[in-house]
Amino acid sequence: MNSEVAAAPRSQYVEFWNTVLVPKFVRWRHILVDGLTLHSAEVFPSLAVKKGDKVVDAGCGFGDTAIQLARLVGPTGSVLAMDCCDGFLEYGRKDAKAAGVTNLTFLEADVQTYPFEPVHDFCFSRFGTQFFENPVAGLRNMRKSLRPGGTMTMIVWRGIKDNPWLGHAKEIVLKFLPPPGENAQTCGPGPFSMADTGVVTKQLEIAGYKDIEFEQIDAQVFVGRDLDDAMGFQLAIGPAGEVYREAGKLTEDRHDDIAGALKAELVKNQRPEGIMMDSSSWKVTARNPV
């Protein structure tokens, strides 16, 4: 394994991911990796990946899906795992080494602009493409990583109403705090920006793909070991986390009310394995024309 650092200047969103979200994601890694894996586990068995394939994992985060993909393609294949935050990739490098997975390269780069060679059979992204500053440019660039006839599969969240694991907490904090203002710092278009199949179909067509298909994936995700863990996670990450972060000092006065209301909702989802909530995504598959 090796790493390179792309020299392109960082966009404001990439900067935000690096400075604000990396520390939060690292703090809540046990939920983001183990919790969301329950969701993508539904998708992995049907991915169009075979032994010997060359694969890209775009916006790979901590790298757990990249390691799974590297195992699927085996020693004759390879995976290029990319993310704009080296703070995430460090975990991937360590985990891959510990797992003895060597057909995997972690690379810090912006997927929207990286000069790919068109040699890959498969390009994958779990919840990465929703944050592209320019989705069409990003999707087009992912297509450019593919050989003619290569396949792209991305997993993107459906709407906030279909994702109570993020939506309920936002509704609750908005009872106590104002919505984020016009100038709120954000992670990019956001987790629900690819929920509309009509819009995404258009984006993919403009980006040059064909054979575009959507499959709805419903799964329960783990959002915390107990009520405090789940509450801390929801107030740090996602739409409720954004409201909370932007409210600044106001949160000091309202914290107890918010905590009470959030826990009253979360307790309904308490199971022996932790707090489990419904989530729903699209598995979107498209092909680079031959």
Ligand SMILES: C[S@@+](CC[C@H](N)C(=O)[O-])C[C@H]1O[C@@H](n2cnc3c(N)ncnc32)[C@H](O)[C@@H]1O
């Ligand atoms: C919600 S996380 C998903 C991470 C991982 N794929 C997973 O499922 O756990 C979104 C990821 O996309 C990355 N990302 C956002 N914009 C990016 C860009 N333009 N280029 C590369 N990575 C990007 C972020 O750094 C982050 O790791």
